[in-house]
Amino acid sequence: MKKLLLTLCAFALIISCSTSRQIEKAVNTGNYDVAMSNAINKLRTNKNTKRKAQFTIMLQEAYHKANQRDLENIKFLKTTNNPEDLIKIYDLYVNVDNRQERVKPLLPLYVDGREVSFSMKNYANDIANAIDKASSHMYNNAVALLNSNSNNKLDYRLAYDQLNEIESINPNYKDVRQLTEVAYQKGVDFVLVEMTNDTQKVIPTQLETDLLNFSTYGLNNLWAVYHNNADNKVTYDYKMQVNLREINISPEQVQERQIIKEKEIKDGKKLLLDDQGNKVKDSLGNAIEVDNLKTIRCEYYEFKQFKAAQVTGNVEYYDLNTKQLADAFPVSSEFVFEHIYANANGDRRALENSLLAFLDRRAVPFPTEEQMIYDSGENLKAQIKTIVNSYVMR
Incomplete structure (x- = not known):
């Protein structure tokens, strides 16, 4: 029993080390959300035990770096003032907010008795503003495409895609649903x-x-x-x-073929005879019988x-x-x-x-x-x- 427990402990340690290496690699290569997912999975049970501390630290690092990257991208995109980037800004805000929601159920997390800090902010207004600006821009684009006299079906299909994008982030915005049907019929x-x-x-x-x-x-x-x-x-x-x-x-067509088959089969027993036609006997003097083979034909x-x-x-x-x-x-x-x-x-x-x-x-x-x-x-x-x-x- 003791040997079995030692084996199980060793196996668990190997699995834990393998997972930590995977998370570390994901962080080092910029795959922060993958690293977060793996760390969160490890922290679902016994999250504050000593052997889980490494996963808490890795989660904090991946969380911080992922949000920092997205917030810096948002800041940059806002400076370019390109309307085509509005949906990207919305997506980035949603990414940051989703990370917060994924981490919240695990909090508080401790390492060596000290609470680990995860910066949190309410992005509801930022997301709402991003939705409003992106929706307005895509709506105006779609309407312009639908009102163009080019009769270019590819333009109408682009309008259809933009209207569907609006519906996905801002359901029932203005007359989007009616315009979507118009765009489809034109495209x-x-x-x-x-x-x-x-x-x-x-x-x-x-x-x-x-x-x-x-x-x-x-x-x-x-x-x-x-x-x-x-x-x-x-x-x-x-x-x-x-x-x-x-x-x-x-x-x-009717194709014909004939096959003649012959086969040897057993047909009862017969006495074993020697070359002179005499019965062959065993050591007890009994006549020996063998299979009687005959050839059949079809x-x-x-x-x-x-x-x-x-x-x-x-x-x-x-x-x-x-x-x-x-x-x-x-x-x-x-x-x-x-x-x-x-x-x-x-x-x-x-x-x-x-x-x-x-x-x-x-x-x-x-x-x-x-x-x-x-x-x-x-x-x-x-x-x-x-x-x-x-x-x-x-």
């Missing part, structure tokens, strides 16, 4: 989707519906809205043309039904403002129907297990041409989804 690209069939084959109605049903694609592009039915109230920026160029369907006939379909085409994006082709991507999909069945003559015990499963099968009807085309479309849909999710129009 979004509307895309009309159409399909062209140049394959000289009939495309299943369900396949066309599935390919153009963008609500099932799980799109993650904020700035693109796809319509497969034109809305007269919408001015479209792009047209996405899904062109099916060629569909190849192979003939229905003729295996396998049939493989095969049919394949391939659909090729491309996806084209047209800029409806310039009437020019903006981009094109090839798409290709293949579906293979394959069914194996078999029958056998002879002793089936001669066959491997991998062949036996096919003996329970029978021929099945080949899928229709329409079904083959539809099944090919599943992979086609996945390719179109990849294109839509990755394509950046502007």
Whole structure:
């Protein structure tokens, strides 16, 4: 028991030393908030014991240096008088205030019986002023962008981002929520989707519906809205043309093969005879019996039904403002129907297990041409989804 306690103490000491080195390294490299997090974790229990003193000292150092750095940055940014820095000033004040709130639950902290000092200040007014100034500046910027006559969607998207930033720091400021919707509607690209069939084959109605049903694609592009039915109230920026160029369907094929299998199996017992045909006996005079082996044979006939379909085409994006082709991507999909069945003559015990499963099968009807085309479309849909999710129009 004593040995176990010594081992546990040694292990705890190693862990403690490792953590202190990590905190020290974080402080020395300027990662003050990381150092604070590690020190706070160590001080959650038994915070004022002698072995925790090093973590208290490190926490004080990281806290002081982090706040000093942020407050000096705030002072510098205020002197530059650059409105673009107002949100940075707000973020820095929030950082300082958050550090205070993280340390407060641990206070008071002691080292050698003396309370360790952590400077505290109420930054509520500073944060409120920073919020007000940053909100006012970003609001004026966003309104100016929305009222510009440039019709530049990237400007409207910038306005949208600034309005969202205001909402995150100053909820329900002025008419920000209404303007955010205006900015989105101005900044979004509307895309009309159409399909062209140049394959000289009939495309299943369900396949066309599935390919153009963008609500099932799980799109993650904020700035693109796809319509497969034109809305007269919408001015479209792009047209996405899904062109099916060629569909190849192979003939229905049945491939055959014959395999003859032979195998030796046990078939009861027989007397062991010598070269003269006499019974061989053991030391007690009893006749010796051995396995009677016989060769079995099976003729295996396998049939493989095969049919394949391939659909090729491309996806084209047209800029409806310039009437020019903006981009094109090839798409290709293949579906293979394959069914194996078999029958056998002879002793089936001669066959491997991998062949036996096919003996329970029978021929099945080949899928229709329409079904083959539809099944090919599943992979086609996945390719179109990849294109839509990755394509950046502007």
